[in-house]
Amino acid sequence: MEKPQTINLLRCGDNKAWEDIVLEYQSPLSRYLYNMVRDEELARDLTQDTFLEAYQRISNTQGEIKLKSWLYRIATNNAIDVLRRRKLVSWLPWTAETPIPKEPRNLEDDISQRESIRDALNRLPEKYRAILLLHDYQGFRCYEIGEMLNISLDAAKKRLARGREMFRDVYERLEGGGLNEV
Amino acid sequence: MKCKDIRWMLSLYDSGELSPEEQEIAENHLASCEKCRQELARISDVPELIQSLHGDTWWADVSLSVKEQINASVREGTPPRIRQTEADRKGVMIGVPEWRPIRIGSIAETFLERPVWQRSLVIVSALLLIALTSWLVIRPWEYNNISQLALDLAQNNAQIQSILDERETETDVVISDGIGSVKFSAEEIIVSTMVNVEDLRVMSIHVEALTFLTPGPPPLQPELTEDEKVKAIAIAESDPYVNIFLSHGLTLGEPSSSHHVLGADTRRVAWLPLKEAMLTDDYRGVVVNLNDTEDITIVWGGELPSWWPFTQ
Secondary structure, three states: OOOHHHHHHHHOOOHHHHHHHHHHHHHHHHHHHHHHHOOHHHHHHHHHHHHHHHHHHHHHOOOOOOHHHHHHHHHHHHHHHHHHHHHHHOOOOOOOOOOOOOOOOOOOHHHHHHHHHHHHHHOOOHHHHHHHHHHHHOOOOHHHHHHHHOOOHHHHHHHHHHHHHHHHHHHHHHHOOOOOOO | OOHHHHHHHHHOOOOOOOOHHHHHHHHHHHHHOHHHHHHHHHHOOHHHHHHHHHHOOOOOOOHHHHHHHHHHHHHHOOOOOOOHHHHHHHOOOOOOOOOOOOOHHHHHHHHHHOOHHHHHHHHHHHHHHHHHHHHHHHOHHHHHHHHHHHHHHHHHOHHHHHHHHHOOOOOEEEEOOOOOOOEOOOOOOOOOEOOOOOOOOOEEEEHHHOOOOOOOOOOOOOOOOHHHHHHHHHHHOOOHHHHHHHOOOOOOOOOOOEOOEEOOOOOOEEOOOOOOOOOOOOEEEEEEOOOOOOEEEEEEOOOOOOOOOOOO
């Protein structure tokens, strides 16, 4: 967790403090957002927006804040907002086209597997996708995610459990050829 | 304890997320249930699969662009411009107007040179403009109408009721009954943001803004006719996406299930018994999870409603 002095510097708009924060978090945040939205350009924009929104809003916060959780909260809310809006204006049926990942498929198993994992994640509702990535990819604990998403610890645990079950089902079907890959 | 009651614990078994009591319950059940042991074996590698995404090499370097935006905002004394998110959320591009300096004295001179009746007209117009602007900013009718609309919907809509019952705040609720569209957010509880009123006719209400509401009368659940039920069941058959969600306990009689079935007149919303393996191709669209996992909306044959946004 950042020291109180760091948070104070950020609240004062200290350039160096903000540069350090961006350098520290841009890589994990942008990877998280890429796995959320599966679109490099959008992930880049959302990453930038996360920092700018944090810069804009941090002066309104008081006392101690867990900066990392707070940044991921902003990022998650914005990603879900964008995904929902996109979904509302362009419904994607089960076999619909989705943005083609820029990472080319090749014969290497691990890359292919990661694409399958992203494929499966992409088919999950945003809130389950988010909690799987926050917990199993970014290493947040359920109590942290509960605070981050403003849900109870119990709700976070059950959402994670359900997300894992859904992911397993979808992933198995994709791997088994039971569903069209997108 | 039944398997379905502890199923969620299996997904978190040995993850450090279960309380000691929950872990013990899971252990005791696993010791005596072969089926659940198999399920545990099947699901236990999910965290590892997700973690394998760390093998990706891509990441976005936004340090320069963020720095430029922040510097520009400091220079101009305006908040930093947030592009993608705001634009996507509001449906418009946010921009900062360019202001050019105007010499106030020249305006005063021009004004004083005008005849008295013209000056009077300008003053009266300005006062009217100020009054109208104030009224528009306050917008008392919108406050009342939207609050009333939200109250009515919250008290009469089964989907909102079920989410309020779960006490899971921060959840958007979509009501697609063709009435209109209002969105509440944590920061904009009453200063409402109208979203997609004309096109989508989807109402999204932030539950947190509504938790103060007292429970209303029982939710309205208009009954479908037998013929409509048969048609709707036929629609859902063999749709793999629906099946995946149904296989997670979203079956008939579950309190959490809310399989909305909209008839062609779009005002008919009813709970429907959906089960696996009961579907045909005769459907226009199946929308799963518009905003929540349990929300499955089906529109079947016949004319699509004019507001229906999902065309294939």
